[in-house]
Amino acid sequence: MKAYVLIKVRTGEVTSVVRHLHRVKAVRTAEMTFGEFDAIAIVEAGDLEAMGTVIAAQVQTIPGILTTNTCLAVEVDGGG
Numbered sequence: 001m002k003a004y005v006l007i008k009v010r011t012g013e014v015t016s017v018v019r020h021l022h023r024v025k026a027v028r029t030a031e032m033t034f035g036e037f038d039a040i041a042i043v044e045a046g047d048l049e050a051m052g053t054v055i056a057a058q059v060q061t062i063p064g065i066l067t068t069n070t071c072l073a074v075e076v077d078g079g080g
Contacts, residue, residue, distance in 0.1 A: 001051055002028075002044050005059060006069040009038040013064030020062040026054045037069070048072075 009017045014032050021030035021041045030041040041059065045051040055070055 001047060002042065002073040003051055003055075004071045004073060005041045005043055005055065006037040006071065007039040007041065007059075007065055008036075008067045010064045010066055014038045017062055017064045020064075021059070024054070024058045026050075026058070043070075 007017065018030050018032055018039055021027050021039070024041075024043075026043050026045050028042045028044055030039060032038065033040050043051065043054055043059070045054050051070075051072070055068065059065070060068055
């Protein structure tokens, strides 16, 4: 299961937050962004319960993170 986590960060702390995100085992990538959100992380977990645990215990607790918006990715059959 994969999720895109859109993150709002306290002013001046985005570099530190992205560094912390890279240390989380379930985070596949994390980058600073411009626009409504300050950073984005791609998180992978085995199931919804594991995803919730990662987000709540390992991502949202990073100092400097104000809010997160988790978008679960759903694969669709591209065949026609």
